[in-house]
Every structure is written in structure tokens, then in C-alpha cells.
Amino acid sequence: MCKELVHFFTHSFHLCYLLFQGQKFVYGCSSYTFHAPFSHKAGYNWQESRQFCKETGSDLVSIESLEEWDILRSAIQNMKTAEYFIGLRLTNEHPRKWRWLSKNTPMNASRGIHPWAPSQPSGDGKCAVMYKEYNKFFGRFNDVGCTVILRNAGYICERPVTECNNIEGGNSRGR
Numbered sequence: 001m002c003k004e005l006v007h008f009f010t011h012s013f014h015l016c017y018l019l020f021q022g023q024k025f026v027y028g029c030s031s032y033t034f035h036a037p038f039s040h041k042a043g044y045n046w047q048e049s050r051q052f053c054k055e056t057g058s059d060l061v062s063i064e065s066l067e068e069w070d071i072l073r074s075a076i077q078n079m080k081t082a083e084y085f086i087g088l089r090l091t092n093e094h095p096r097k098w099r100w101l102s103k104n105t106p107m108n109a110s111r112g113i114h115p116w117a118p119s120q121p122s123g124d125g126k127c128a129v130m131y132k133e134y135n136k137f138f139g140r141f142n143d144v145g146c147t148v149i150l151r152n153a154g155y156i157c158e159r160p161v162t163e164c165n166n167i168e169g170g171n172s173r174g175r
Helices: 012-017 046-054 066-076
Strands: 019-021 024-027 030-035 083-090 098-100 127-131 141-144 153-160
Touching (some): 024 066, 046 083, 046 127, 083 141
Parallel strands (some): 083 153
Antiparallel strands (some): 019 024, 024 030, 083 098
């Protein structure tokens, strides 16, 4: 299985620790599930997507390392969905900060700086999506309204696994 994934992930030294089945894989201490939009539904919004994840014992993905972002960015390149709701939202605290759902950790990036898409966040929303591709930028983020329905958006759920793949340099954060 490791050889089949070499073209798929950029960090080949971790390939043997990934279990990939369809649109679900396990990496480090997390299991990720990618949900595509249903053709019979008008679309999802961020709040609905989060609720769907919670119903399965997970939450929207919190991308708290460059390595995790790189793996997810690579994974969505092989999928049809154009953008995915992720577990990032803008707080009401002063000053306002973008924070991940899992541990309420801040995302340290300014407007237009990686991992935001160019000119993002634009200020038109308090929740976020991850683009498959945006003007030749892959896996970048965009701010969106939490209740705005996006017809072509899916969502990524993340949940902890009971046994972590505690590999050197790997993801062993244990949520």
C-alpha cells in the first residue's frame, strides 16, 4: 500500500503510517473523513457541516501544523469537490483572532499570507473553507459566512483514534 501512495502525498517517509480507504484516512492521532456535497441537496453551510461531523463523534478538521495542511492539501487534489469546510473560525474577542476548534489554538497568519488564499481573509465571514485550487494556489483558505450555503462545498471531519502512529517527526498530538 505504501508504494501506491507515493504519488499522492508529499511526505513519503510517513506513507506507511497512513491508512487510506476511499475518502477516509488515518494519520498520527487523527482519522479524517472527506464528505462531498450531495447532488440532491442545495448545499451545506459551515454550521450544518460541523453538526454532521459531531453526529459521528468528530468535528470539523483543525489543521494545526504545516505537515497536516500539506497532507490534506494533497489529499483533496485527487477529489472532485472544489472546497471543504474546515474547523477554523473568527472569535469575538478583542483583538479578533482566527482559532481552530479542537484546542482553540490561534492560527498565526495574516491576510494574504499562507495558508490564506490571495486577498483572504476578506472579512466577509467568520468561518472558513479550504480550496482545492484557487488561481493556481492549492489548499488555501477563504473566510465565509457561517450560515452561507455553498452548493459545491464538502467538509472534512477529524476525530481522535485510540492508538496514535507516534512516528519520529510525525503527528502525535493526541486530541
